[in-house]
Amino acid sequence: MPRRIHLSRRHLLASAVAGATSLAAPGIVRAQGAGGRPPLKVGVLLPRSGFEASIGQDCQRGVDIAPGILKSLNLPELAVMNADTESNVDVARERAEKLVNDGAQLLVGAFDSGQTTAIAQVAEQKGIPLVINIAAAPDITEQGYKFVFRNFLTAQMILSSAFENQLELFNVIGAAPKSVVYMHVNDTFGTAMSKGISAVMPKFNMPYKIVDEIAYDPTARDLSVEVAKAKGANADALLVVSRLNDAMLITRELVKQRWTPQAILSMGPGWYEEQYLKTLGKLSNGPISLVPFQDPNKKLTKVLEAALAKAYPGVNLSTNHVYTFEALLVAADAYKRAGTSDPKALADAIRTTNITDNVSIGPGIQFNAKGQNDKLKCGTIQNRGGKLVTLAPKDAANAKPEWPMAPYQNRA
Amino acid sequence: MPIDVYLNVTVAGILTGLVYGLMALGLSVIFGVVRVVNFAHGEMMSIAMYLTVLLFSSLNLDPLVMLVPIAAVLFVFGYALQAGLINPFINRPEHSQFLLLVALALIIVNMLLIIFGPDARTVQTSYAFDSFQVGALIVDATKLYAGAAAIVVATLLFVFFRFAPLGKAIRACADNYTGALVVGLDVKRLYALTFGIGAACVGAAGVMMTLIVDVTPIIGPTYTLLAFVIVITGGLGSMAGALLGGLLIGVTEALAGLLFTPSAKSMFAFAILVLVLLFRPQGILGRRSI
Numbered sequence: 001m002p003r004r005i006h007l008s009r010r011h012l013l014a015s016a017v018a019g020a021t022s023l024a025a026p027g028i029v030r031a032q033g034a035g036g037r038p039p040l041k042v043g044v045l046l047p048r049s050g051f052e053a054s055i056g057q058d059c060q061r062g063v064d065i066a067p068g069i070l071k072s073l074n075l076p077e078l079a080v081m082n083a084d085t086e087s088n089v090d091v092a093r094e095r096a097e098k099l100v101n102d103g104a105q106l107l108v109g110a111f112d113s114g115q116t117t118a119i120a121q122v123a124e125q126k127g128i129p130l131v132i133n134i135a136a137a138p139d140i141t142e143q144g145y146k147f148v149f150r151n152f153l154t155a156q157m158i159l160s161s162a163f164e165n166q167l168e169l170f171n172v173i174g175a176a177p178k179s180v181v182y183m184h185v186n187d188t189f190g191t192a193m194s195k196g197i198s199a200v201m202p203k204f205n206m207p208y209k210i211v212d213e214i215a216y217d218p219t220a221r222d223l224s225v226e227v228a229k230a231k232g233a234n235a236d237a238l239l240v241v242s243r244l245n246d247a248m249l250i251t252r253e254l255v256k257q258r259w260t261p262q263a264i265l266s267m268g269p270g271w272y273e274e275q276y277l278k279t280l281g282k283l284s285n286g287p288i289s290l291v292p293f294q295d296p297n298k299k300l301t302k303v304l305e306a307a308l309a310k311a312y313p314g315v316n317l318s319t320n321h322v323y324t325f326e327a328l329l330v331a332a333d334a335y336k337r338a339g340t341s342d343p344k345a346l347a348d349a350i351r352t353t354n355i356t357d358n359v360s361i362g363p364g365i366q367f368n369a370k371g372q373n374d375k376l377k378c379g380t381i382q383n384r385g386g387k388l389v390t391l392a393p394k395d396a397a398n399a400k401p402e403w404p405m406a407p408y409q410n411r412a
Numbered sequence: 413m414p415i416d417v418y419l420n421v422t423v424a425g426i427l428t429g430l431v432y433g434l435m436a437l438g439l440s441v442i443f444g445v446v447r448v449v450n451f452a453h454g455e456m457m458s459i460a461m462y463l464t465v466l467l468f469s470s471l472n473l474d475p476l477v478m479l480v481p482i483a484a485v486l487f488v489f490g491y492a493l494q495a496g497l498i499n500p501f502i503n504r505p506e507h508s509q510f511l512l513l514v515a516l517a518l519i520i521v522n523m524l525l526i527i528f529g530p531d532a533r534t535v536q537t538s539y540a541f542d543s544f545q546v547g548a549l550i551v552d553a554t555k556l557y558a559g560a561a562a563i564v565v566a567t568l569l570f571v572f573f574r575f576a577p578l579g580k581a582i583r584a585c586a587d588n589y590t591g592a593l594v595v596g597l598d599v600k601r602l603y604a605l606t607f608g609i610g611a612a613c614v615g616a617a618g619v620m621m622t623l624i625v626d627v628t629p630i631i632g633p634t635y636t637l638l639a640f641v642i643v644i645t646g647g648l649g650s651m652a653g654a655l656l657g658g659l660l661i662g663v664t665e666a667l668a669g670l671l672f673t674p675s676a677k678s679m680f681a682f683a684i685l686v687l688v689l690l691f692r693p694q695g696i697l698g699r700r701s702i
Contacts, residue, residue, distance in 0.1 A: 225670055
């Protein structure tokens, strides 16, 4: 005769609690970091698809090589939660909310100023620290946010530093363009840079004047008209603020329309990116990028270079890897000092960051009262045979400039 | 601004406009005969573009060589689509047809996303960076080839509808549906053939467009919208109107980008559409009854 099982309400409750505990325990044990502390859950938001996908995926390389380096620096482990903004502001906001709901204790991202602005709003509302890897629109750190930190130059900082570096460059080569035509993407970043140019350029007594300004759609698939207009302006050089796809489109059109300006001076991404170098081959040589970059002479830069070369052979270390890695460095450093994953304690720890052993050009990573690292500087980079060389600032330079650009038509 | 800049931009606009025209021609042919508005038109073009990229990247087949085979594939696709899916909807309310084709468009976009991922793809032909110079005029080689191919395809289509017995039968269906039934024409088969021809047109346009722009899965809706703007401007159902509309939009976009701000060039295409709707609602070459 089968034995009857008496299952009281108390038995059921006790069994449920015991079951839940036993199920949860391995997870908790698994989540313990090397130092007995659970890894900090860091939500990394990047445009991994859409028109900025190539750059987002390049930033991801900075994430991929971070764990080993952070460990070697004796910093706590991070549990990275990846999210794709799809190069779209609304998606970025939605994914940031989802990451926070899924337990992210700190956010990192998101390369694009528009998307980062949306994520910053979410971070501030939810009280979760956001460490911006790349985004230059000045407004992001001008809102009085308490949880938003940026280890990247604002548009005005980029411009000031870029104009300084241009003057240094013209001084070295003993020549300068008399006129430039300015082409820029018509998005949050491009517009911020344009506003910044009007405000900053007069302070630097530049040797050239801007003869025409051409704004274009960041998702444009054909820039033939834009380049024809730029060529028609008959300027000595091309000053650009672009992304990756449009940088390649502009180059293609320059070749097709048989115009090689004296120089291409870029103050944004695109022209030094890995995909630009690989896709265009010899046609990629010559453009000069005045952008946030690594200091090739810093100790940690060499460590990062070695890690990238091991993980991604043939890929040049550049802005995307450097600043994404540094955002994670800031997170791990703050977590170590805070000793807790409490968001407020983390934000307080980030505010008092003082990392001098870093990668980017400048004295190190510190944040002002607005959450901005205002000590960063731009580098002057030139594409040479599929590699990137640093021309300025003087302390970080490892090559002499090639000026003017070799005509596209003479490149086999 | 030097005059040669205007000349170069206008020629580039004409060549791009020819490809636009061919794409819209397919939409116009389908509507003119079957009286179904193909809301998946741009998405069908993106299928052709992906086929071009796939064949180029895997077998190194030049897009211009693949023009006819890919147009043939799209013809079969269009024929099967009309015969199997759209014919049952021919006598249903227009909103049913609309929803059917919008659903088809969404399916195509998402299938392409699943298969190819979200990133832009391109073909790097040996002539990708070539251009021809005649005096001050510099013509992009890829656009020239694409424009020339568009003219050839459009001419063949005109000849087919004008002189071939099958073309005349299709025109008879378009002119008088009941009359076509009375004289014993197999209207449903002719509808399927027409849809196939329209799809082949957009397939050919897609192959040539791959020479000019990068392809992404989400490119389709943009070109569906563009095709509508072109055929409504030129006259819905008018083949010559579609080509004229394509040229008009291509040149307008190019010159608006040059004379005003390039980032707002699409706005001018829509401005022309609004003007046409206000002053000639049937389109430039459209018949008033449409």
